[in-house]
Each structure stands twice: as C-alpha cells, then as structure tokens.
Amino acid sequence: MAPRIRTAWALQPWTSPRRGPLATTRHRLASSSSSSSSPATDPRWPGWIPTIGLELHVQLRGNPKLLSPEHAVYDDTPNTHVAPVDAALPGALPVLQPRAVRLALLACLAFNARINPRSTFDRKHYFYPDLTSGYQVTQRYDPLARDGVVRVPRPPARGKSAKAKASARDSDEDEYFEVRLEQIQLEQDTAKSFHDPSLYPSSSSSSSSSGGGGTLVDLNRSGAALIEVVTRPDLQSPEDAAAFVRTLQAALRHVGASGANMERGELRCDVNVSVARAGGAGAPGEGEGEGEALVRGTRCEVKNLNGVRFIAAAIESEIHRQIALLSSGSPVRQSTRGFNALTSSTFHLRSKEDAPDYRYVPDPELAPLVVSRAALDALRREVPELPEEARRRLRREYGLGRREAGVLVALGEGADEGAAGGAQGAQEEDEASPGIGVRWFEQLAKGRDAKLAANWLIHTYLGLLSRSSLSLPRSPLSPPELGTLLDAVAAKQLTTTEARNVLGAFVRRAGETGAGAGPEVGAFGNELDELLASRAAPPASSPSSSSGSGSNNADADLSALVDTLIASHPAEAAKVRAGHDKVVQRLVGAAMKLTRGKADALRVGEELRRRSGGVRRRERETRGEKRGDRVERECTAGVVEARAGTDYLLRSGREQQGHGNE
Structure with a gap:
C-alpha cells in the first residue's frame, strides 16, 4: 500500500x-x-x-x-x-x-x-x-x-590526448x-x-502586417x-x-x-x-x-x-x-x-x-x-540504489573500470531514443528497467571472474542483442544460462569463437521469432548441454582403440595445421624463431580463421612455441659447435706459435753462448 x-x-x-x-x-x-x-x-x-x-x-x-x-x-x-x-x-x-x-x-x-x-x-x-x-x-x-x-x-578535460582521457576514465582521482x-x-x-495560418486569413491590407x-x-x-x-x-x-x-x-x-x-x-x-x-x-x-x-x-x-x-x-x-x-x-x-x-x-x-x-x-x-x-x-525505503552509488560499488567490489561500470549502470534506464508514441512508446516504457544491467552482471559474475563476465556481457552479448533488435529486459536467456557458457569456455570444452557462434545463433533465432514467441525458459541451457554431450561422446567405430587413434589424429591434424601456418606466413614464422613471442598470437588468429574457430588456440600456440624453441636450440648448438671449433683452432695455433717461440729462444741462447766461448 x-x-x-x-x-x-x-x-x-x-x-x-x-x-x-x-x-x-x-x-x-x-x-x-x-x-x-x-x-x-x-x-x-x-x-x-x-x-x-x-x-x-x-x-x-x-x-x-x-x-x-x-x-x-x-x-x-x-x-x-x-x-x-x-x-x-x-x-x-x-x-x-x-x-x-x-x-x-x-x-x-x-x-x-x-x-x-x-x-x-x-x-x-x-x-x-x-x-x-x-x-x-x-x-x-x-x-x-x-x-x-x-x-x-x-x-x-578539453584538450587532453586520447591516452590521457582513457587513463582518466579508470582513475579515482x-x-x-x-x-x-x-x-x-x-x-x-x-x-x-x-x-x-489558414485560420481567419487576412483579407485587408491593414491587417497584412499581422499576417x-x-x-x-x-x-x-x-x-x-x-x-x-x-x-x-x-x-x-x-x-x-x-x-x-x-x-x-x-x-x-x-x-x-x-x-x-x-x-x-x-x-x-x-x-x-x-x-x-x-x-x-x-x-x-x-x-x-x-x-x-x-x-x-x-x-x-x-x-x-x-x-x-x-x-x-x-x-x-x-x-x-x-x-x-x-x-x-x-x-x-x-x-x-x-x-x-x-x-x-x-x-x-x-x-x-x-x-x-x-x-x-x-x-x-x-x-x-x-x-x-x-x-x-x-x-x-522504496528508493533503490542510485546510479552513482552503484557505479562506485561495482568499481570497489568487482574491480571494474569506470567505463564498464557506467555502461552496466546505464542499462535499462530508457535513455533518449527519439520521440515515440502509441505502441512503440508503450514498448519502450515496458523496457525501461533501471538497475537491470547491475542485477544481470552480479548474477553472471557470481563464482566467476568479474572482469571476464563484464567483458562477455558488455562486448559480446549486448552487441548480439542489439543486432537482433532485442534488449536486456527482453533477453532470450538468463544470467545462469550465459554463465554456463562461460564455464564451458573456462573448462576448455568450447573455444571462445565456438562459444560466440553458439550464442549468436541462439540470439538470432530468438530475434527472428519475435519477443512474443521467444524461446522457452532453459532452451539455451538444453542446447548447450546437448552440444557438450555430443562433443564428449567417443566415436562410434573401433571403441577399443578410439582413445589412442583419436589422440593420434588430433596430433597429426595439429602438426599439419602448424606446417601450413609456417609455410603461409614465413615472415611471422621467422620472427617467432627470433624470439618475438607476441607474433605467436597473430599466427594463432590465422589458425582460428583458417579452421573457422574450430582449432584449439592454446595447443596451436604451444606447438608454435615448441617448434620455434627447437629451432632456436639447434641453431644455438650449431653456433656452439662452430664457436668451439674456432676456439680449438685458435688454441692450437697459439700452442704452435708458443713452441716456435721457445725453439727460437733456445737457438738464440746457444748461439750467444758459442760466441762467448770463442
């Protein structure tokens, strides 16, 4: 009441x-x-x-x-x-x-x-x-x-560089x-x-001034x-x-x-x-x-x-x-x-x-x-947590940046979107749900890395919703369902690219069916469970040797993929061999593009580093052998010169002694 x-x-x-x-x-x-x-x-x-x-x-x-x-x-x-x-x-x-x-x-x-x-x-x-x-x-x-x-x-402040403005966004000072x-x-x-003007038009020149x-x-x-x-x-x-x-x-x-x-x-x-x-x-x-x-x-x-x-x-x-x-x-x-x-x-x-x-x-x-x-x-008692209070709390408790906290707080406030009336205005009124971004994030971040959860919510999920003409108040999945997807990525059951593809396909279908006929509650979780179960199931043929053969095939595929990368990117491969580790990520990105996101990014990176490490080790050994040969030759030459010098001194001494006797 x-x-x-x-x-x-x-x-x-x-x-x-x-x-x-x-x-x-x-x-x-x-x-x-x-x-x-x-x-x-x-x-x-x-x-x-x-x-x-x-x-x-x-x-x-x-x-x-x-x-x-x-x-x-x-x-x-x-x-x-x-x-x-x-x-x-x-x-x-x-x-x-x-x-x-x-x-x-x-x-x-x-x-x-x-x-x-x-x-x-x-x-x-x-x-x-x-x-x-x-x-x-x-x-x-x-x-x-x-x-x-x-x-x-x-x-x-006006006149600051882009770098200064970016650092100021995350500064408490x-x-x-x-x-x-x-x-x-x-x-x-x-x-x-x-x-x-069409009402009571002026007919006399005396009233023409009034219009x-x-x-x-x-x-x-x-x-x-x-x-x-x-x-x-x-x-x-x-x-x-x-x-x-x-x-x-x-x-x-x-x-x-x-x-x-x-x-x-x-x-x-x-x-x-x-x-x-x-x-x-x-x-x-x-x-x-x-x-x-x-x-x-x-x-x-x-x-x-x-x-x-x-x-x-x-x-x-x-x-x-x-x-x-x-x-x-x-x-x-x-x-x-x-x-x-x-x-x-x-x-x-x-x-x-x-x-x-x-x-x-x-x-x-x-x-x-x-x-x-x-x-x-x-x-x-009815007044909710105000925006600035929520923004400060998100930064203090979850370590979010100023920009990320601001985006989460602003979600659902129904910001200026242009004049709207009738059904459209009523729809926007229903979508106005202040605080929904903070509530969504806190449920998603429960028991997970907060910055990773914020990154997925802000940069991935909200973008997919926007492209499908949806919004967070009309989200086709709940925070726990999105959290299950993040857990699958963390457990390496899915790559990041695969997870984004699965999420994007589900959101697109939800947008095509419309808000009124959207997916049932838990539909995304069911789809994800089926996908993970199918990936975890062993091959139907040769069950006794499926584990070993599957592992061998995967290793062979990985080796072939890395060979292809090295052959198609010789300049980057040379930089990796020279010790430029950052270039590895560029090659991993090329591998993900080549396999349409199906490659294991971690294993590709490890194989590239392993190979470059082996190459560098052989190069070091070769350089060491050459250096050793050179040192040995120099030492041998020195000994020969030393012996020659000794013989010269001995001969000179004997000759001087002979002259003295005479």
Whole structure:
C-alpha cells in the first residue's frame, strides 16, 4: 500500500535525518573548495570565469495532472483528457493528486534534498492563450524541498590526448564534483498551442502586417504535474552542465519519478549564465545575495532548451557573447534569450525592464501540503540504489573500470531514443528497467571472474542483442544460462569463437521469432548441454582403440595445421624463431580463421612455441659447435706459435753462448 500523504494546516517542524542543517552547512563550506573543473585555464576563454545555474522542468512519470484526476495524453485526440478544473470552468475546485506528490518526493530523495514537512502553493499570474485560468499554480515561497545535492562524474578535460582521457576514465582521482540544488517545487504545466495560418486569413491590407491566421489550443496537457529543479550557480563550463543534466536524468529514471526524455518534452531546461574576469574581487561560490551578483557579473537567461547538446552549445555561445561585450567595453544587460540550433547562437527575447510582474499570491483554494515522517520513511525505503552509488560499488567490489561500470549502470534506464508514441512508446516504457544491467552482471559474475563476465556481457552479448533488435529486459536467456557458457569456455570444452557462434545463433533465432514467441525458459541451457554431450561422446567405430587413434589424429591434424601456418606466413614464422613471442598470437588468429574457430588456440600456440624453441636450440648448438671449433683452432695455433717461440729462444741462447766461448 502506498504511504498516505495528506494535506493539513499544521505539523511540528521536522528535518530530514538524512540531511540536517548542520550537514547542509558543512556541505556548503566544502562546495566552495571542491568546485568543478577550473575554467580559468580553459583555452576557449582565457582570463574569464563563467558561472552557470540551471532551472529544469520535469514531467512526472505517467503524466498525472497535479490538481485533477485526468492524465496528460499527448498523442490522443485534442481536448479529450480535460477535467473542469483543467479548463478553468467556473466553480471547479482543484484537488491535489497523491500520485503526483509521491513521484515528486521520490525525486527529492534521489537528490538528497531536505524535504519540507509543510509546503504551500502560490499563484503566478500572467496572460497567454495556453493558460486558461490566467495563473499558474506553483510553489515559490515554501517549496516541497530545499538544499539538495547531485554528485556528478567529472567529464574529461578539453584538450587532453586520447591516452590521457582513457587513463582518466579508470582513475579515482578527482572523479566527481557536486552541484547544490536550491529548491525543488511542484507546479502545473500549460496547455499546448498551435498556430495555424489558414485560420481567419487576412483579407485587408491593414491587417497584412499581422499576417492573419489563428491559434488552436489543446488542453490535454493543461495542468500536468511538473517539478521544477533550481540549482545554485555551481557550474563553470558547458561540459559540466551537460554532465549534470545526464546525471539528473539517470537519477530520475532510476527512482521511477520521470522518463526525463528531452526529445519528448519530458525535461526542459533554462540556463543562467554570467562571466567575470579571473582574479577579480572574490571568486565564484563566495558570498550570498547581492554580493554574489557583483562577483559573478550580470546574469542572462536562455530559455527552453530541449537537448543536452543544445544546453552545452547555448552556454558556450552565451559565454562568448558576454566576453565579447565586456572586452569591447560594453555592459552586459540582464535579459532573457532564446537559442537558435541552426546557428548555435542565442538571440534576444526581452530585457529585464520588459519582464512581467507575476504578482505571486498564496492560492486560497489549496491547503498546505503536509508530509508525515512515517510517509517519508516509507518512501525512503522504496528508493533503490542510485546510479552513482552503484557505479562506485561495482568499481570497489568487482574491480571494474569506470567505463564498464557506467555502461552496466546505464542499462535499462530508457535513455533518449527519439520521440515515440502509441505502441512503440508503450514498448519502450515496458523496457525501461533501471538497475537491470547491475542485477544481470552480479548474477553472471557470481563464482566467476568479474572482469571476464563484464567483458562477455558488455562486448559480446549486448552487441548480439542489439543486432537482433532485442534488449536486456527482453533477453532470450538468463544470467545462469550465459554463465554456463562461460564455464564451458573456462573448462576448455568450447573455444571462445565456438562459444560466440553458439550464442549468436541462439540470439538470432530468438530475434527472428519475435519477443512474443521467444524461446522457452532453459532452451539455451538444453542446447548447450546437448552440444557438450555430443562433443564428449567417443566415436562410434573401433571403441577399443578410439582413445589412442583419436589422440593420434588430433596430433597429426595439429602438426599439419602448424606446417601450413609456417609455410603461409614465413615472415611471422621467422620472427617467432627470433624470439618475438607476441607474433605467436597473430599466427594463432590465422589458425582460428583458417579452421573457422574450430582449432584449439592454446595447443596451436604451444606447438608454435615448441617448434620455434627447437629451432632456436639447434641453431644455438650449431653456433656452439662452430664457436668451439674456432676456439680449438685458435688454441692450437697459439700452442704452435708458443713452441716456435721457445725453439727460437733456445737457438738464440746457444748461439750467444758459442760466441762467448770463442
């Protein structure tokens, strides 16, 4: 049973035990010293420090409406999912929907935010055709939660070599940075408007300037529940902002609060950008209130960005624009801007002086939202292991690299895949299964080499599934079945190539039959058992001598294969004889290709080394014999010379003695 969330007028103040005021203060002090990558050294804008904050609008999963029992359905007939309160009919009263509140609270817990025990609703007044009531219900003054924090994997620094980036992916040093969240609030979405030039065409020259046409409004989206996530200005580069949005998307999907697909409009982003000269009076992150604005420069807002790469491009464009103005001596005026994806540049929408006065007032028709401690504790027990926690645990417990751990954590999150609706959208919704990659891996790695299991799962099995239009949530075999295949390879019952061929054939058949008529549970295990049994069975003929003859035949085949390799690859064979052991693997690969994966790679390598070792030994013996003969000849010559010298000395001595006697 879902925890009961009620609305009331009073509840004793309570602070989330997960993050109290003291912890928040400590985090604020730490955040100023552990910011993201220093853009002061960024070659794109040397001598300047950008400061970036984000506002994100997130549609909740299932598209519930905040104040009516209807759901926002975007691919149905217009104006068919509309309650009286959505159309702002006179006398219709709003009713806060528990499902929307529950999903919003899950998001707050995912962001480690301090949930307010009592939050209130306000009316934000402005006029536009897609806002039927003339005001938007939001939470400006007492939001649902404050002081959250998102831990973000640090993106590789720009300008690094490929080798440096690869080593950084597996390094724990300086791996994360934190982004503080100022507040998280509930609010309503607006209706959807369509401008149609064919409606009410202009017939007079006086109205030609307006262009004619009309606007149609679809109220199916009116009143849809949103959460607005407002960050503090802790980001200092476009890459950091993009990494933060991706991390936030993963957290929302993991707890089931939202699909967070930007291409479908489930997540929209506004960015606030300012720049200041490096070494100015203060540094980013210091000061509060008015002092911050002076340190950080003049802020400009870029609205309605619907893609991560557009967010990064808009921030970079706005940074360059503001730096160009300040470098020329012109001031940066606070304004609201849009982004042109075709030119990758921002454009002016309105200045601060033109900004409307929204005249926020408390909503008299909605009582404060009160969340009891028991309800919050029950929700906290439902929160699964979050992506960054899972990523760190996989690296710590299994020794995986940063990339492998990231791939496993991201599996099943239902990342942006383009707009989809109808049956396709429902299918993708079913396939969204956060955490399935981690669960699959841990079952596969149980009792096996973890890195080998990750390599098979990521590089082999997922590739086969993708080529057969399948996915891990619709896998035709279970982790224990794939583990049996790995065990057969480890026991040398199958070669790696044979195992991949067996697995690929099974997955292809499963993809051809379709998800609805896939193989039965255990079918792969049965096929593998039959294959191994047939390979282990002795030949039917000459049972008494089958063992010896089979061994002799295998040795003869191996010897013939190695002879063929040496004859067809003389250069590689010469290198092996010269002692280059790495070349053996190249010859083994040629043997596997020649036999279509049926050769025993280990035995082929051993035979190549044995032969090259024998050749080198005979060469050494031959060289030794020649060297010995040469030494012997030299020694003999030396003895002869020594004897000749002795005879000469003796003759000389006798001759001298004779002369003396005379």
